[in-house]
Amino acid sequence: MDQKRKDSASRSRRRFLTDSTAIIGGAVAAAAAPAGALADDKAPSNGNLPPNVPEWMKAPGADVGSQPYGTPSPFEKNVIRNIPKNQPQYTSSASRTPIQDLDGIITPNGLFYERHHGGIPEIDPAQHRLMIHGLVDKPLVLTVEDVRRFPSQSRIHFLECSGNPSYTAMKGKTASDLVGLVSCGEWTGVPLKILLQEAGIKPGAKWVIAEGADAAAMTRSIPIEKCLDDAMIVYSQNGERLRPAQGYPLRVFLPGFEGNMNIKWVRRLHITDEPVYSREETSKYTDLLPSGKARQFTFYMEAKSIITRPSGTQKIEKGFNEITGIAWSGHGKIAKVDVSVDGGKSWKAATLQEPVLTRALTRFRLPWTWDGSPVVIMSRATDETGYVQPSFEELTKPRGLNSFYHNNAIMRWQIAANGEVTNGNA
């Protein structure tokens, strides 16, 4: 067949190729080789390769537009949000992104992690309002369409829950069980600075109290400096409008700050001279130290990384394996990710996928040949400020073990002689 095809191709060239710049005579073009010339039943001449014409080539497939809004292949039905089992209720709960099943840095909207405190409201955008008031010259009540008329901006940033993972969750089975409360997308909206300028900030304004339109009326205090820097009021996520679970139709977005402060379904921005001390910045989202005092207003998510492949519940084979994972920092760009394949004795710099973006997931990769002996693998991120992701011991030495949030410790995977990967945290 190969010879036959070659002859056919030669004939084609003689028939159709009229000059060296690959211009063909249009009139005879319709007589060219039919589609599917290669879809024959014969093996190619070099090697006994199975042509293996599968069933799905023998009849037309599904119609164009049979899914006006597309969904994944049925064969990917297990790639879903990681939802904790046997919770007493799911109104205030979380689901995790299946990071071990994903590639690259963009999280598809259907798999964004969730953390809600009063369930997901279904909001009619035509009825929704954003009020800006307090220490302003001109209080504003804006519709969603009003917000969309202001100058816009699009930025790729991660979003992460500050309890990712809690100290007690360090024994999770999968990468998602451990740090699946992180996702990354392209966010489009209005710089918050522009809206505040529109209202006119009065002297003495130091905080913006943001309130969500959910049943929890989630409320957090944001320093005015962040609001005048890179904060946004966002309406789109990966091109389309925000998903309901992500704050449709409007949310606060604070690049690099803990997820809870990025108020979803935002309905009110109250400009004040002091924070409101809401539940989520006093009894929750603070870190109890050994001294009995608590760290409060711990805005930034520090540098973190995790190997997503190979990772827990996966199985590898001897020989070549690419080690890959994600790294991120609330303080800016990832500068370096080191990987160890000997339990932390030695480290090797991984390759970072370009472009490395500020406050975005960064994909890292390291080629590796596994000899079949049991090993512990781990990654360690360094951000552009020079900050290095700590071990759990380094992290908890000053902070103690009473804390819950802001655990950015190095995560370890144990690979057994049979290739099975399990949690390797102590």
Next chain:
Amino acid sequence: MDQKRKDSASRSRRRFLTDSTAIIGGAVAAAAAPAGALADDKAPSNGNLPPNVPEWMKAPGADVGSQPYGTPSPFEKNVIRNIPKNQPQYTSSASRTPIQDLDGIITPNGLFYERHHGGIPEIDPAQHRLMIHGLVDKPLVLTVEDVRRFPSQSRIHFLECSGNPSYTAMKGKTASDLVGLVSCGEWTGVPLKILLQEAGIKPGAKWVIAEGADAAAMTRSIPIEKCLDDAMIVYSQNGERLRPAQGYPLRVFLPGFEGNMNIKWVRRLHITDEPVYSREETSKYTDLLPSGKARQFTFYMEAKSIITRPSGTQKIEKGFNEITGIAWSGHGKIAKVDVSVDGGKSWKAATLQEPVLTRALTRFRLPWTWDGSPVVIMSRATDETGYVQPSFEELTKPRGLNSFYHNNAIMRWQIAANGEVTNGNA
């Protein structure tokens, strides 16, 4: 209430703030202000703003994880693929991305444009094989898992049908009707170069004939230079596995080349010394010139742009409007987008959203104040090679009007005195 809240906040500060570094006593933190402190029924003190506590704040919303794989808000139900009406069949047809409804540069997977010639096959990845044969030292038959073991790469690139739009489609109503056969995503896969090196290319190899596992056995010839440059065999799109309509489980990806060559559901790569002259590179996907000859192997998608807001069927109001749209070039990065709001008499440089990526959509924006008089607006892209997007007249002068593909002409929108936007192409 404002005063009341201020008093309460002051009390909070007195009660909880123990030093200037914002450390609070952990033991008493649990007694802090309850969530929803701002969700009262009273108007704020400055201005008679409606507090307008909506229904959806008065009862818990949907459970976390109620959508294991999330979907858009029901209020966005009209943001779907743009499917042509009254086609004789939809096995070989196209659907368009609703670009006028999208922001940023990432197209969500559910809204990627489609162009199929034999419908969408439903492929079991465990049964799928990729064969590499022909002018190689060692023919290969790879499983999907084999392909995933090779070193990987992630890149954000656009994908565009070469008939976007056909010359006769220049009277479409919406931006999607005109150039909605373009989408952009983050693609992850193996550099094709690595797979070809694995097989070992023999001297004389000049083309790679790629064949899809669909009922059309879509077959195209790719120059070996592209295959050894930035071509990929892709398995993931925006983080998750390829959607069936995008080639699940494996597709060819050729950054900047016309969509049809990016063979979906790829099952075979035949390395040859000459092209196969399949139907889609002879009778189709060639450009018939006035001379009767046709341009063939017109791989690259040239620089193009379109204003997506304001655009056809939208309506604007007097005063400030942000003009925004997308630009892209198969030859590299977009260097500049000029916008005219006076029918092409004068042009002003738009702002390009960073990062500007090679062979990716680039979002451009221009602030504009509309005085209410009828105008024609349009955009004109220049890429990093210096190539400037032509007017339809400039494009068709050498090429004539018999062609169908590779129309990258400037698109015009007419804005009437009442703010209604319609197609302004001649």
